[in-house]
Amino acid sequence: MQAEPAPAAARPRFQHQGIAFGCDYNPEQWEPAVWREDVALMRDAGVDLVAINVFGWAALQGPDGALDFAALDEVIELLHAAGIRVNLGTGTSSPPPWLTARHPEILPVVEDGTTRYPGGRQAWCPSSPVFRRYALALVEAVAERYGEHPAVELWHVSNELGCHNALCHCDESTLAFRRWLRARYGTIDELNRAWGTSFWSQRYTDWDEILTPRLTISSRNPGQVLDFHRFGSDELLDHYRAEADAIRRHSALPITTNFMVTAHIRDLDYWSWAPEMDVIANDHYLDHRLSEPRGELAFAADLTRGLAGGEPWLLMEHSTGSVNWQPVNLAKEPGQLLRNSLSHVARGADAVCFFQWRASLQGSEKFHSALVPHAGTDTDLWREVVELGRIVGALDEVAGTRVHADVALLFSWESWWASDAENRPTHAIEYLDQVHALHGALHDLGVTVDVVRPGADLAGYRLVVAPGLYLVSDADAAALDEAVASGTHALVTFYSGIVDEHDRVRPGGYPGAWRDLLGVRVEEFAPVLPGTPIALESGAAATLWAERLEATDAAVLDRFADGPAAGRPAVTRRAGADGAGDAWYVGTMLGRDDLRSLVGRALEGAGVAPVPGASAEVEVTRRSADGRAYLFVVNHGADDADVDVHGTELVTGSVVDGRLSVPGGTVRVIREEGAA
Incomplete structure (x- = not known):
């Protein structure tokens, strides 16, 4: 039985003076002479927080089990003498080759049943007791040695947990999955009900019959896949707790790990992780595979602030220029480094940190940008870094302040997992398409948005937006109902409220959980092929999605002019009465300008005014x-x-x-x- 996380007031607080300016540093890649040059350059740049020992396991420990802290001791003392604070990693993010050679059973297995081998990173199964034993022994030794060192300001558990190994299908994971299911459902009959196993003769009679959802010759059971995502997130959270508990035996300093709140990583439910963190930290990189990478940055920062409960948070990693893992790795334009960095600060970050300090000469990330590029300090990039350090220092007094918003957007990792399932009405729309579109419209209109979890306290918000929230429990759906009854306005988009927490469709017509709130009933989804335009009677343009909708207790604001739902309502509003707020429904994928116009009307009705001077640019x-x-x-x-x-x-x-x-x-x- 896991201990409950400490109440927020009882947790150690991150107490850096001002806005932190920092980086990951990997001194094991360099000779000691370079360390001294690096520390001097860090002072020149204004760096005052450095993450070290993130990938230090192989440098600290060999196959004989002996630990050698001499190099790490020297680096910490160099940083301490220069007045640079340390964000100390536990070193467990990737096991050394000697460990996987000795214990190949810790290697992860992917959904096709094949093993993934050493040579990259995160080559370990989150459910492996063998890996856990070796990792915790290392954490215990590191925490005992440095738990009271005056240079250490923050503890950094592992690194980007679940980036590659969140969903393991090995035999150990299968046993752990069964234990997790027993704890969740209690009886095999209850599991059968939750997964709907009467479909396709999938009914289980014993726990030992249950496997992880490996690849099948057809589509898989959606309930099983959804629970496997939940299990994977919980297993890694349990590993985080174990490392954090080992640290707390030797240190009273705050502990965190770097989240990956970004469009291309989705395997951890950070709403369940956030209460365990002493301070929320996030890694974010512009993703140029998206149509609006800058808009996604704003959304990720707002979501990270939501995870922090509105408190300041730490930008643990971002890049000075290009990354190394996209099909085309674009360099940043002059000035973009400053704009990207301060966009995060504007949205609540109290730290601006980078991967990494000095660009590696070898390895998978040798072409990833860094504060010190391969070309050295006589470069425009280095001069931008030094100027950014000066500006971050000038903003120290901002630290500790909060961002306030009148608008909330409901976001759920569980809904993301369930919505983007193997079988769904259309693969042309994914969950984040709606999320980014609605957040983007609010951003373009100059409105600050809090991103919150379903079921959150919505008191005080004038408008709540629920974009494509396919999965929502009855209790969480009721929270929006109660907010609207108390005067909050709501804007809900298509494919919301469809299923409960077991991915079970609510019968009686869509949008299921919110039919009464919205005063609409959808008889049938009617998506269209990509590239097929949909016209609305108002002249608005839409695409990809239509539905055969009737207004039961709502005013029709616009109708489909053509397509498979021609003549049917497309946009509705149920007016509030007796102090209730209005409830808007959007039954199609509007174009950017038309969506922005509609959102503007909803904001006006809710009494939300944009910040003067704000615009899309x-x-x-x-x-x-x-x-x-x-x-x-x-x-x-x-x-x-x-x-x-x-x-x-x-x-x-x-x-x-x-x-x-x-x-x-x-x-x-x-x-x-x-x-x-």
Whole structure:
């Protein structure tokens, strides 16, 4: 039985002075002479927090089990002497080759039943007791040695847990999956009900008959696949807890691990992880495979802030330039490094850290950008890094302030897993398509958004948006009902409320859980082929999705003019009565401009005003606390942007009296007079 996480007030707090500016550092890749040069350059750049020993296992321990801390001792002392704080890794993220050679049973097995071998990273099964035993012995030794070292400010468990090995199908994982299912369902009959095993003669009679959902010759049981995702997330969280418990026996400092809140990693339910963290940390890299990578950055930062419960969080990794793992690894344009970094700060980050300090000369990430590039310090990139360090230092007083929002967006990893299943109405739309579209519309309209979990307390929000929330429990659905009854407005989009937590369809017509709230009933989904336009009677353009909808207790605002649902309602609004809020429903995939227009109408009805000066190209966000308020203006456009504000601009040090012109491609941060 796992201990409950400590209440937020009882957890150690990250107490860095000001906004941290830092990086991952891998000194094991370099000779000691380079370490001294690196520490001197870190001081020049303003680096004050460095993550080390993230991949240190092979350097610390050999096959005889003996530990050699001499090099790590020296690096920590060099950093400490320079006044640079340490984010100390446990070193367990990738086992050394001697361990997998001695214990090949710890290697992960993927869904086709084949083993994945050493040579990369994370070559371990999260359910392996053998791996756990070796890893915890290392953590115990590292924590005992450095638990009270004055240089250490933060503990860093493993690294990007679940990036590659979240879903293991080995025999040990199969046994662990069965144990997890027993704890969840109690009886085999209850599991059969949850998974709907009467379909295709899948009914189980004994726990030992259950396997992980390996590849089959047909599509797999959706309930089994969904629970396997839940299990995988829980197994890795259990590993995190085990490492954190070992650290706490020797240290009272805060502990975290780096989340991966991003569009291309989806295997961990961070809503269940967040309460276990002393401080929330995230890694984020622009993904140029997406149509709107900058918009996804804003969404990821807002979601990370949601995981932190509105508290400041740490940007543990991002890049100075290109990454190494996309089909085309684009370099950042001049000024983009500053804009990307301060977009995260504007949305709640109290740390700006990078992977990594010095670009590697060998290995899989040798072409990944770093603070010190291969070309050295006589480079434009290094000069941008030094300038960024200066600006981050000038923003130290912002640390500890919070972002406030009138709009919430409901987001769920469980709904993501279930929505993007093997069999669904269309593979042309994925869960994040709707999420990013709705968040993007709000972003373009200059509205700050809190991203929260279904079932969260929605009191105080004027508008709540639920984009494509396919899976939602009855209790979590009721939370939105109650908020609307109390005056909050809601905007729900298609393919929401369809199934319960067991991926069981709610009968009686879609959108299931929210038919009464929205005053609509959908008889049938009617998606169309990609590239097929759908016209609405208003002239709005849509694509990919239509549905045969009737308004039971809602006003019809727009109808399908053509396509498989011609003449049917496409957009509706159920007006609030007796103090209730309005409930909007959107039954198609509107184009960007039309969606933005519709969202603008919903905002107006809810009484939400955009931040003055904000637009699709100009982010304007406010952080405040204890009588202090800071206005961030990030101008991604080419033209100057004007904002009305009074105060002191921290980037340039100038006084602003009424109007500030922010040049294209730049960032300004104003300490506002008389604001809180």
